[in-house]
Amino acid sequence: MRRIGGRDIVAAILIALLTGAIFTSPPLQTLQGLSLDILTAMRWKLVGDSRDPATSPVVVVAIDGETYDTPPFKGSPTQTWTREIGRVLGSITEGGAKVIGFDVIFPSSIEQSEIPFGDAALGSRMKGFDRDYLIALRKLSDGGKLVLGEILSNDHPEGPYPAQRLAVRNNVRALNVHTDPDDVIRRMPLSFSIEGKPVPAMAVELAARANGAKPEIAPSGATELSGYAIPSAVSNTSTLNFRGMGRDVPTYSFADLRACTEKGDRDFFRRAFEGKVVLLGSILNFDDRKLTSMRLSGGYDGTPGARCALPISTAAASKPRSAIAGVFVHATAVRNLMEHDAVTELGFPMRTILTIAFAAIIACAACLLAPSGALMAWFGLTLAYAAIAVSAFVHALALPLTEPALASLAALAIMIGYRFVLADRDERFLRRSFAYYLAPEVIETMVASGKMPALGGEMRNVTMFFSDLSGFSSIAEAMTPVELVTLMNEYLSAMTDIIQSHGGYVDKYIGDSIVAMFGAPADDPAHARNAVRAALKCHEKLAELNAGNPAFAGHGLSHRIGLNSGEAVVGNIGSRRRFNYTVMSDTVNVASRLEGANKYYGTAIMASETTMTQSGDAFAWRELDAIRVLGRGEAIKVFEPRAEKSAESAEQAKVTAVYAEGLARWRARDFAKAADAFGQMAKADPASALFARRAAAFTANPPPPDWTPVNALEGK
Incomplete structure (x- = not known):
């Protein structure tokens, strides 16, 4: 169901006035008589006459x-x-x-x-x-x-x-x-x-x-x-x-x-x-x-x-x-x-008002619904109105029947034409523009919301999704072109389906990398939560592909995903002759850096504190570290989504708790105890192993007094 705007309401009223005036006008006066004929026939077929002819005066x-x-x-x-x-x-x-x-x-x-x-x-x-x-x-x-x-x-x-x-x-x-x-x-x-x-x-x-x-x-x-x-x-x-x-x-x-x-x-x-x-x-x-x-x-x-x-x-x-x-x-x-039983007919003013009102209702229905749905609404409402008219005619009151039915049908046709020519141009443009980029249900949500992306760009709060396959260059060198294309198509299709099913928009593919955003072009208040859920599902899906898809056999693919939420400019950006619907801002750059930061910590998914906060309490998180990415002076706290909150395993909870203890010791400069805490899970958890080594090094050679617990990453 689409949303009615002010212009649509005005159009519906004008169409109803036009059709109502036409079908109650003197040149179509025969419709008033036809209503009487139809009501007489319907009353006889549906109700009959229970009077005994012997009582006739x-x-x-x-x-x-x-x-x-x-x-x-x-x-x-x-x-x-x-x-x-x-x-x-x-x-x-x-x-x-x-x-x-x-x-x-x-x-x-x-x-x-x-x-x-x-x-x-x-x-x-x-x-x-x-x-x-x-x-x-x-x-x-x-x-x-x-x-x-x-x-x-x-x-x-x-x-x-x-x-x-x-x-x-x-x-x-x-x-x-x-x-x-x-x-x-x-x-x-x-x-x-x-x-x-x-x-x-x-x-x-x-x-x-x-x-x-x-x-x-x-x-x-x-x-x-x-x-x-x-x-x-x-x-x-x-x-x-x-x-x-x-x-x-x-x-x-x-x-x-x-x-x-x-x-x-x-x-x-x-x-x-x-x-x-x-x-x-x-x-x-x-x-x-x-x-x-x-x-x-x-x-x-x-x-x-x-x-x-x-x-x-x-x-x-x-x-x-x-x-x-x-x-x-x-x-x-x-x-x-x-018997005081002559038929009472409505006068011209009341017939016209009733006809216009019925036409207006159908015009609004045609504005809200798809053409087939609007036609069904007209049919259903006309049947209901006919039943009311027959009931009134039983009591010798003749409501107009053909005028409202025909006027509303004409209003339906005109409104559908209006929508096709004028009102739905933006919707058709939207569908054509995003048909190959968004899932159909996302397009429907975007159309229903009535909030179309502004041409040229607009500020939107979004969550950026960056993913990249680990060590893919060396894997690609060992494959034939056909095998490589088959593998990539399978992988990208699977990941894209998940992203789109969670309301995401795939901005572009860069080789084996995927750039997507949540919260645009479809307006999604839960974009951060949907992005995190999509990242977890993508990680699960890659494990399934590695285990069961012939194209992935023997390659053991792994990927890294970076998530960051914030304000960004989204819209059609490019030259006058060629442009893409894309996104630009520091939010995008940070998400890209977080994707690369995964390789330092041995994690698959890394999200910024902003994304973690905006996703609510739907997930089990662990804080990984405070980092300073390349090209950005401000430190960022980074987090790893472990699982849906209700699906977190006991082992995951244990790792998270021990890691949190080690991180607290680390930030308190108690490096020996930090090394002990991280060491408990070092064999099973790459991030704990990283901190265990760093803590052990600082135990032997403590940092200077002005040291801050921020990890400055030198690469992308």
Whole structure:
């Protein structure tokens, strides 16, 4: 995971603002409707609808295919059905229906026909044919039980013929629906302006009559019905809640109801229609089909109601369809209004804010994570948000779904592009520059830290690591070039792997020598400890190579390692045309001298007091001496790391203790006792043997009074 800088945060915010504004802008308004469609489908698939259709306050009387295939309607023009329609409407009203709405329009009467029939027009011979029908309409209308439908249009208006209007005292309401730009019906108009006055739409009129109330305009501007403030994201509309996908509305075949009227089964009409709002409409496969929010999962033309007189139709069972009969759009609107269940949509400001916030989260994730990880984060967060949106939609609250998902995906792509072009240039440069010098995990640590090496140089506290093979020149002279290259490759590879695995950076190889540093370019607070641990591991590894690697057989290689910690200039140093990432300072020179000083004491690893102090208490140490290296006037105390503190053997501890006693005697000018102490371990420990000889010499010839216990080394 990379670190976010101030520039990245600003970029994420700007990208989120841009994508959020784009995907909620008017040109992409269809995304708002698509969200409703997806939420409707997901709610149906995941939750369904547990309501019993029998509890629906709305039912549909369907002029269906069965009606057209059943006498007396079979083969008859619809204008001749009016008498039977009037009789069925009377039975429905007697059954206790609250109000009946027409989703069918009879724009003309057979009485108006101009077709010749004998020596007179058919219409003149059929005078009075609609009389009983018009009387039934007048009776129902006067009782407030009937509303006819019409289509308002500037070009092609369609309404009931004048005699019907007169019969119902112009009690006619508009059936127009609100169609979105993608030709999908998701909302229903609440009212229409007719002759300068607002007139309720059919659905509002039916719900108002059923509730015994009138629609009113609240101070907030919302339309209220029986105290219910109808939510309206688009002005003067109600968003349809297709909770039951049409299956929540019982549907009765008009043919069966006509037969039931003939049968005189009043109880059936009471059971089916008492207290209900009834919509009369067509559900033919070729007539008045509407695309709605149910289009993705499919809607149903109602649930077949109980039968009264005719046997169950042999027609195929109802299957989900992308387009449903228009009467069910109105039935859904009426039920939403009566049950206070219309969908509440967020307004444009809230949709935009939510979209921008989601895009900002994903943009930040894309800034923090690798592209694949960011894509997985987008997928996971989108799923989680979709689950929240579906849960909210169960309660009729529609959160934007497609806008946040698409805006955040766009933000993800743009942020990845931003990182590739701008933000990650330094990281790519770093990876290319150090790919052959640092272990991958060290590069990752350096990238994650956000602290890049300054071009040209910077002061860093580091630990320098110098190693050199002992007596290698004489060994190399006895080997063929192929054998020498094989040996060196094996040795350098093994040592480099250890150095890099402990966070070190190999600066250069000089023949058989290795120059490395810890603490740069990767920032490592424990660089001294890691350098000491790497030195111990390198020493152990060389012993393994001598014992088991064929290239090392018979050579018995040994090496010397010098460690020193301190401030140094690290960076790209060189000419304008050629430079290396390297280090320069006195810290480097001292480490090099300590590597060479090992040969005086017969030790493999020597570290300065600074390195010993900075490594903490992780190791068992012994102080070797105080020395003055070539080219440096100040004395340096030097130490040998014996082992990890928990891994120090009893023999090592004994040697360290005896050596410390001898060194204390030596510095106190008690050379005889110092010689005795060092002599105890002289055979097993070269450093003790060195001091035993020096102490014995001073015992015989004591140094002058101004002598100091500092060993001045004359060579490198």
